Amino acid sequence: STGDGGNGGGRSGALSPTLVTEELQKIDVNPPKGTRDFPPEDMRLRNWLFNNFREVSRVYGFEEVDFPVLESEALFIRKAGEEIRDQLYCFEDRGNRRVALRPELTPSLARLVIQKGKSLSLPLKWFAIGQCWRYERMTRGRRREHYQWNMDIIGVPEVTAEAELLSSIVAFFKRIGLTAADVGFKVSSRKVLQEVLKCYGIPENMFGKVCIIIDKIEKIPLDEMKKELKVVGVSEDAIEEMLQVLSVKSLTKLEEILGGGGEAMSDLKQLFSLAEKFGYSDWIQFDASIVRGLAYYTGIVFEMLFQGFDRGGKLRAICGGGRYDRLLSTFGGDDLPACGFGFGDAVIVELLKEKKLLPELNVEVENIVCALDPDLQGAASRVATILRGKGQTVDLVLENKPLKWVFKRATRINAQRLILVGSSEWQRGMVGVKDLSSGEQREVKLDELN
Numbered sequence: 366s367t368g369d370g371g372n373g374g375g376r377s378g379a380l381s382p383t384l385v386t387e388e389l390q391k392i393d394v395n396p397p398k399g400t401r402d403f404p405p406e407d408m409r410l411r412n413w414l415f416n417n418f419r420e421v422s423r424v425y426g427f428e429e430v431d432f433p434v435l436e437s438e439a440l441f442i443r444k445a446g447e448e449i450r451d452q453l454y455c456f457e458d459r460g461n462r463r464v465a466l467r468p469e470l471t472p473s474l475a476r477l478v479i480q481k482g483k484s485l486s487l488p489l490k491w492f493a494i495g496q497c498w499r500y501e502r503m504t505r506g507r508r509r510e511h512y513q514w515n516m517d518i519i520g521v522p523e524v525t526a527e528a529e530l531l532s533s534i535v536a537f538f539k540r541i542g543l544t545a546a547d548v549g550f551k552v553s554s555r556k557v558l559q560e561v562l563k564c565y566g567i568p569e570n571m572f573g574k575v576c577i578i579i580d581k582i583e584k585i586p587l588d589e590m591k592k593e594l595k596v597v598g599v600s601e602d603a604i605e606e607m608l609q610v611l612s613v614k615s616l617t618k619l620e621e622i623l624g625g626g627g628e629a630m631s632d633l634k635q636l637f638s639l640a641e642k643f644g645y646s647d648w649i650q651f652d653a654s655i656v657r658g659l660a661y662y663t664g665i666v667f668e669m670l671f672q673g674f675d676r677g678g679k680l681r682a683i684c685g686g687g688r689y690d691r692l693l694s695t696f697g698g699d700d701l702p703a704c705g706f707g708f709g710d711a712v713i714v715e716l717l718k719e720k721k722l723l724p725e726l727n728v729e730v731e732n733i734v735c736a737l738d739p740d741l742q743g744a745a746s747r748v749a750t751i752l753r754g755k756g757q758t759v760d761l762v763l764e765n766k767p768l769k770w771v772f773k774r775a776t777r778i779n780a781q782r783l784i785l786v787g788s789s790e791w792q793r794g795m796v797g798v799k800d801l802s803s804g805e806q807r808e809v810k811l812d813e814l815n
């Protein structure tokens with residue numbers, strides 16, 4: 366530090382009375398409610414997870430992007446009643462601007478695409494890993510931040526985009542040891558319900574309202590739900606058929622109800638056919654019920670959509686995504702076909718714990734270098750620099766410590782070799798090298814050290 370020894374440098378020198386008072390107040394050393402620290406052992410797991418996200422994104426030819434965690438609040442204020450709006454982590458900054466910590470990444474991506482406009486050559490295949498926020502009353506004790514991996518394809522109207530994204534998530538699951546027996550994807554299309562509603566003359570602008578009511582299917586008695594649907598103008602027959610469709614778990618059955626001519630059926634058939642070619646048919650199933658939560662839980666209205674789930678049925682959705690062709694125009698841009706998913710860092714870790722698939726990630730270093738007396742600290746620094754120049758990891762002992770302490774540290778940091786810089790050896794251009802697994806000890810010429 367180039368601290369001037371003043372109060373700011375935290376070094377010796379007269380402390381002003383205010384600092385003395387402030388210094389004495391004990392601060393809360395825990396992170397803010399709903400947030401996490403990542404000490405080394407947790408950071409190793411997070412890096413392992415994110416490196417898998419990144420490796421899949423790289424192999425699929427996606428480019429990494431990022432955006433500010435702080436955005437204008439207006440980016441996330443869409444239709445009223447959306448859960449994401451109620452939980453927005455928003456405030457007024459010192460310039461009296463309404464800002465918010467991003468609750469999701471897709472609106473920022475849409476903003477950047479609009480900003481870049483015609484300068485972008487389509488299709489875009491972008492990925493991001495970013496921290497997202499929500500402000501929930503802590504009564505529910507849930508987290509207020511998580512990290513999300515997003516992959517988005519902009520400019521491809523065909524179902525091939527959805528198929529490609531699903532393939533990338535399957536590739537990720539396989540990389541971390543999960544199989545189709547552990548997880549799957551429920552796939553559907555909002556067009557399924559739309560076609561049913563259309564048959565009964567329900568206008569498309571009613572879709573959101575109907576979804577919100579249908580989403581209560583497991584929370585309120587059926588006749589209560591039917592009553593609410595009737596209030597918004599859905600007939601008894603339409604309700605019966607909708608409920609029948611919502612329980613359908615196979616494309617064949619769906620075709621019997623909808624007939625083969627509609628867009629929903631052709632989209633879904635194409636997706637399932639592509640899944641077979643990609644080799645992940647075992648991972649996906651049709652499930653109209655996921656359409657229920659469309660209208661509000663993410664704010665982005667998906668056309669075709671998918672949701673990764675654990676087959677044990679104990680956990681919340683692992684990931685979710687789909688097509689959102691109309692998002693850009695909600696921000697005043699020209700619409701472009703868009704498709705993407707979000708994958709949080711919490712549920713997947715819970716699942717890996719349950720499956721005993723969490724990796725053993727120990728700290729390890731190749732060398733610990735120690736001067737045997739204070740006059741050789743410079744020599745030890747030189748040895749460390751030589752090894753580091755060869756790309757080796759080195760923990761350099763920075764203080765005059767007894768050997769017992771050095772061995773203890775070597776064990777704790779899982780060092781493979783101990784390099785001892787002693788006076789007589791150094792005179793002869795040598796250092797002591799001890800292999801900490803075999804115990805073998807030898808002298809090595811400095812210029813032969815590798």
Ligand SMILES: Nc1ccc(Br)nc1
Nearest residue numbers: 468498499508510511
């Ligand atoms: N959207 C969102 C943000 C933060 C958390 Br934790 N969960 C969901």
